[in-house]
Amino acid sequence: MSTGKRLAKRSIIGTRVCAPGDDGKYYCGVISAVNTPASPQQPELAGLSITPNTRYSVRFDPVPQGSKTPDSKNEYSDRDLIGPGFGSVTGARLVAGQRVYLTYNGREIQAEVTQHREHLDEVDVRIAPSGQEGTMSLTKRIDEVRLLESRKSARLADSDTDFARLADMGSDRKRASSHSIDVPQVIGSRKRRPSSSNDSERSNGAWNERTNQPGQRESYMDECSAAMVLMSLSTPPKNPLPIHCQQLYGSWDDQVSSVSNRVVVGSPGIGGTSNSSSSSASWRSGTPSPPLSDEGALSSTGLWPSNNSSTTVHPAHNQRYYQYHHAQGSSSSSPNFTTYDEGIVPDLDLERPRKKKIRCKVENDDYIRSSPNTGSSSDNEVKPMTIYKCTWRDEGNRSVRCGEVGNTWEVVAEHVLRTHLNGKKTHENEEDFYIVDEQLEPACSPPTKSHWDMVRPRSEDPEYQKQLRLAASPAQNNSQIAATVNTQDIIIRDVFAMASPQSTPSKQFKPSPRPLQAYNAPNISVVTVSLGKMPHSPRRVRGETKKCRKVYGMEHKDLWCTQCKWKKACTRFSD
DNA sequence: CTTGCCGGGTA
DNA sequence: TACCCGGCAAG
Ligand SMILES: [Zn+2]
Numbered sequence: 001m002s003t004g005k006r007l008a009k010r011s012i013i014g015t016r017v018c019a020p021g022d023d024g025k026y027y028c029g030v031i032s033a034v035n036t037p038a039s040p041q042q043p044e045l046a047g048l049s050i051t052p053n054t055r056y057s058v059r060f061d062p063v064p065q066g067s068k069t070p071d072s073k074n075e076y077s078d079r080d081l082i083g084p085g086f087g088s089v090t091g092a093r094l095v096a097g098q099r100v101y102l103t104y105n106g107r108e109i110q111a112e113v114t115q116h117r118e119h120l121d122e123v124d125v126r127i128a129p130s131g132q133e134g135t136m137s138l139t140k141r142i143d144e145v146r147l148l149e150s151r152k153s154a155r156l157a158d159s160d161t162d163f164a165r166l167a168d169m170g171s172d173r174k175r176a177s178s179h180s181i182d183v184p185q186v187i188g189s190r191k192r193r194p195s196s197s198n199d200s201e202r203s204n205g206a207w208n209e210r211t212n213q214p215g216q217r218e219s220y221m222d223e224c225s226a227a228m229v230l231m232s233l234s235t236p237p238k239n240p241l242p243i244h245c246q247q248l249y250g251s252w253d254d255q256v257s258s259v260s261n262r263v264v265v266g267s268p269g270i271g272g273t274s275n276s277s278s279s280s281a282s283w284r285s286g287t288p289s290p291p292l293s294d295e296g297a298l299s300s301t302g303l304w305p306s307n308n309s310s311t312t313v314h315p316a317h318n319q320r321y322y323q324y325h326h327a328q329g330s331s332s333s334s335p336n337f338t339t340y341d342e343g344i345v346p347d348l349d350l351e352r353p354r355k356k357k358i359r360c361k362v363e364n365d366d367y368i369r370s371s372p373n374t375g376s377s378s379d380n381e382v383k384p385m386t387i388y389k390c391t392w393r394d395e396g397n398r399s400v401r402c403g404e405v406g407n408t409w410e411v412v413a414e415h416v417l418r419t420h421l422n423g424k425k426t427h428e429n430e431e432d433f434y435i436v437d438e439q440l441e442p443a444c445s446p447p448t449k450s451h452w453d454m455v456r457p458r459s460e461d462p463e464y465q466k467q468l469r470l471a472a473s474p475a476q477n478n479s480q481i482a483a484t485v486n487t488q489d490i491i492i493r494d495v496f497a498m499a500s501p502q503s504t505p506s507k508q509f510k511p512s513p514r515p516l517q518a519y520n521a522p523n524i525s526v527v528t529v530s531l532g533k534m535p536h537s538p539r540r541v542r543g544e545t546k547k548c549r550k551v552y553g554m555e556h557k558d559l560w561c562t563q564c565k566w567k568k569a570c571t572r573f574s575d
Numbered sequence: 576c577t578t579g580c581c582g583g584g585t586a
Numbered sequence: 587t588a589c590c591c592g593g594c595a596a597g
Contacts, residue, residue: 569579569581570580
C-alpha cells in the first residue's frame with residue numbers, strides 16, 4: 001500500500017516492546033530511551049534517527065506475582081527487541097515459562113510457554129481459559145502467539161483474522177495488507193512527463209540504499225506512524241469526541257497547521273479499520289497509541305454533532321468509506337513508502353485551471369530537480385531541526401496553547417507531565433498527546449499559519465523529502481497507517497459532502513496536488529494531509545474515479561459529459 | 576489490452 | 587468555438 005507513512009521524526013520512545021531478561025524470557029516494557037551515537041553530520045538526529053548502533057533502553061512493566069523485573073538499565077539493540085519495528089515472536093526463542101498472549105475462542109488470553117519447538121515453529125502453551133477451571137495445554141504456531149498483550153478489546157481480538165480470511169483471496173502481498181485501506185499515493189500519476197525520472201522512484205532508491213533492514217524498519221514505521229499520526233491529532237484522552245469529529249469542529253486547525261509537515265489523519269478506528277488490525281504481527285497492538293477506548297469511542301454513531309445540517313452524514317461516513325475502499329482495492333498499493341506528502345486538499349474551486357497547471361508543474365519539478373540551488377540540497381549541510389512543542393490547551397481559554405518547546409521529546413514530555421498532568425498520567429505516554437514536533441528550517445523559522453501560502457510546500461523541498469526518507473520506511477504493509485490516512489481522506493470527503501450538498505451521487509472528492517494548506521470552510525476546518533510525495537498530476541488513477549465512460553459505458557456515450565465525448569478531461573466526475 | 580485525456584487538428 | 591481524434595502514458 002501506499003505509502004508509507006512517514007513518520008518518524010518522532011522518537012520511538014514509548015513503543016511497547018519485549019526484551020529478553022536474564023532468564024531468557026521476554027518481558028514487556030516500553031522503550032524509555034533511545035541512544036543513537038550521534039553522527040557527526042547530523043548530530044541533531046541523535047535519538048531520532050535509527051542506526052544499527054542504536055541502543056534502546058527499556059523500562060519494563062511491573063511484573064506481577066513477585067517475579068523479578070529484569071534489569072531496566074539494560075540497553076538493547078534492535079535485534080534483541082521484539083515489537084513494532086523490531087523482531088517478531090517468530091524470530092524469538094521462547095523458553096518455558098514465557099508469558100505469551102494468544103487468541104482463544106475469540107478472546108485474548110494469557111498463556112505460558114511450556115515448550116517451543118523452534119524447528120516446527122510451534123509452541124506448546126498452557127492456558128487457563130476463563131470460564132473453565134484448570135489449565136489446558138495446546139500447541140500454537142509461533143506466529144499465533146504474542147509477547148505483547150493486545151490492546152484490542154477481547155471481543156474483537158479475533159475479528160481481524162476473520163476479516164483477513166474474507167478479504168484475503170490470495171497473494172501474499174494482499175495478505176500483508178489485507179486489513180488496510182490503501183491510500184492513493186500518487187494521484188493522477190498519468191501526467192506526461194518529458195523525462196523518465198520520477199520522484200517516487202528516486203526516493204525509493206535512496207531509501208533502499210539507506211536501509212539495511214527494511215523489513216524491520218517498516219514494521220516500526222507502520223506502528224509508530226500510526227501512533228504518531230494519532231498523536232498529531234492529539235485527542236486528549238479525556239476528550240469525548242472522536243478524533244475526526246473534533247477535527248471537523250476545528251479544535252485542531254491551528255495546531256495542525258503548525259505541524260503540517262506531519263500526517264494528520266483520523267483514527268484508525270474509523271470505518272472499522274482498527275477492528276481489523278492485523279494479528280499476524282504479534283506485536284502490533286503493543287504500541288503506544290492513544291488510549292482511545294477501544295471500539296467504543298470510535299464507533300460512528302451517536303457522536304456526530306446534531307446541530308449540523310446532516311446528522312445522517314456520519315453513517316454515510318462508513319459507507320462511503322467502504323465504497324472507497326473497494327473502489328480502490330489494492331490498486332494503489334505500492335511499496336513506495338517514502339512518498340509522503342500527498343496533499344489531500346479538497347478543491348473548493350471546482351474549476352481549477354488544471355491543465356495549465358500540470359504543465360507548469362512539470363516544468364517546475366524539473367527546475368527544482370535540476371536547479372543547482374534548490375535541488376542540490378541532498379548533500380547539503382543544512383539540516384532541518386526538530387523541536388517539540390507542548391500543545392496543552394489552556395483550561396480556561398481553549399484556544400490558547402501552552403507552546404512550551406524543547407529540543408527533545410523527553411524534555412517536553414517532562415514538562416507536560418509536571419506542569420499539566422501534575423506528575424501523574426492516566427495513560428502511558430499520555431504526554432505524547434500534548435506534544436507535537438516541528439521542523440525548523442535553519443534558514444528561516446517556521447512560517448506562521450497565516451503565511452503558509454507563501455512557503456514552498458515541504459513536500460517539494462528536497463531536504464524535507466530526504467528527511468522523510470530517513471524517517472520513513474519502504475514498508476509494503478503499512479496497513480495501519482494507510483488505513484489511518486485513508487480515514488482522513490474519508491473525513492475530508494465527508495466534510496465536503498456537508499459543505500457542498502450538491503455533490504453528485506457518485507461524486508467523489510478528489511485530492512488536489514497542492515499540499516500543506518488548511519482550508520477553512522465555515523464551521524469546518526479541514527486540514528491537508530501531507531503524505532510525502534505530492535501527486536503531480538490531477539489525472540486520476542484508473543479506477544479511482546468513475547468517468548463517464550466507465551459509468552455509462554460506451555453504449556451510452558450520449559450520456560457522457562461533453563468533455564468525455566471530446567476525449568477531454570471529464571468534468572462530470574472530476575470535480 | 577483499456578483508460579484518461581492532451582495536443583492538435585477541422586468545420 | 588464546438589467538435590473530433592491520434593496518440594501517449596499509465597495501468
Ligand atoms: Zn465525463
